[in-house]
Amino acid sequence: MADEQRPTGRKTKKGVPAPASLNPRLKRQRKQAWGLQDYVSGIRSGDRVALAKAITLTESQRAQHRQLAQEIIGICLPDSGKSVRIGITGTPGVGKSTFIEAFGQHLIDQGRRVAVLAVDPSSQVSRGSILGDKTRMELLSRREEAFIRPSPAGDSLGGVARKTREAIILCEAAGYDTIIVETVGVGQSETAVHSMTDFFLLLLLPGAGDELQGIKRGIVEMADLAVVNKADGDRLKLAKQAKQEYRNALHLLPPKDSGWAARVEICSATTGMGIAEVWKDVQAYCRQAQDNGYFRRNRQNQARYWLHETIRQELQQQFFQHPEVQQLLPGLEQAVTNGQQSSFMAAEKLLRVFLNTDKEV
Numbered sequence: 001m002a003d004e005q006r007p008t009g010r011k012t013k014k015g016v017p018a019p020a021s022l023n024p025r026l027k028r029q030r031k032q033a034w035g036l037q038d039y040v041s042g043i044r045s046g047d048r049v050a051l052a053k054a055i056t057l058t059e060s061q062r063a064q065h066r067q068l069a070q071e072i073i074g075i076c077l078p079d080s081g082k083s084v085r086i087g088i089t090g091t092p093g094v095g096k097s098t099f100i101e102a103f104g105q106h107l108i109d110q111g112r113r114v115a116v117l118a119v120d121p122s123s124q125v126s127r128g129s130i131l132g133d134k135t136r137m138e139l140l141s142r143r144e145e146a147f148i149r150p151s152p153a154g155d156s157l158g159g160v161a162r163k164t165r166e167a168i169i170l171c172e173a174a175g176y177d178t179i180i181v182e183t184v185g186v187g188q189s190e191t192a193v194h195s196m197t198d199f200f201l202l203l204l205l206p207g208a209g210d211e212l213q214g215i216k217r218g219i220v221e222m223a224d225l226a227v228v229n230k231a232d233g234d235r236l237k238l239a240k241q242a243k244q245e246y247r248n249a250l251h252l253l254p255p256k257d258s259g260w261a262a263r264v265e266i267c268s269a270t271t272g273m274g275i276a277e278v279w280k281d282v283q284a285y286c287r288q289a290q291d292n293g294y295f296r297r298n299r300q301n302q303a304r305y306w307l308h309e310t311i312r313q314e315l316q317q318q319f320f321q322h323p324e325v326q327q328l329l330p331g332l333e334q335a336v337t338n339g340q341q342s343s344f345m346a347a348e349k350l351l352r353v354f355l356n357t358d359k360e361v
């Protein structure tokens, strides 16, 4: 087709030849899908659009996208790992986003590049996500050196966690040297975030003397640093008291494998007081853990853990998607509920069907 006969989308008069396209390449550029190399070179050059698109691929339901995502991750893997990964948790309203907004900007002022990711299981339970709905971290998101990504959605915490781990690799390959993974005190999400980060920070409120009891003991045990936020105005005094109480409580916990003794700080995310100290603590931890070898060992353990975890999840998913299992499961559930069949026998029956074997499992 001759150029002037091509529909251009612009109005033309009959008999008057259509003007040349303003950008003849535009149409072709739009149509061309990104290839593996486009993603990889984009990520390596620190292009946030390429990074965001690659993360979207990891979150896609389409097998073709997931396959491409795996190829990108595979190539990016050697460029990853050179970062400090910080997990942050705390109940809704404690000030996580305000803290990350201030902390992230402080880090950028120190010459760092900061990626903020989130693991929010509520985003899959209901449409209302605890971490995602608000306009969050406005100032930080405007900084060139920041990349902020809301929690992936998914039908299981395992799936969300896997996607976040993949996003960590991609962010690191894009040159982000500080990865913040935020989560909220719901279910098992803290454990998942703890097992993908180097340093775990627990945000607390001032004045809540027995608040520590309200937070699950396991979460407190994971903390490398507890920070009493909102230490400003009338609450400064309360925050200082809380700091002392938390310090006493943390002393009672068993020592950590890292050899690091958990610290307590106070800060105000709104005034910025104490933010620099938090970063100093993270750096002190990294120095110590790198010197005693824990930093590397921990990451190796985490890589192994996620290998096993991914196998478990994948098998589980395949099991429940197996047509015969799907057909038999409701009846067996009924039989187990009515006491006609033991849970173990029913499970064995289903596993045999899944594995297509007559052997005992």
Ligand code: GDP
Residues within 6 Å of the ligand: 090, 091, 092, 093, 094, 095, 096, 097, 098, 099, 229, 230, 231, 232, 267, 268, 269, 270, 271
């Ligand atoms: P999140 O739900 O944990 O992310 O908490 P937000 O960051 O959304 O903060 C909840 C509320 O606490 C908001 O109204 C913040 O302005 C306020 N807030 C957060 N940090 C501070 C602080 O350091 N001091 C004071 N006074 N208010 C704060």
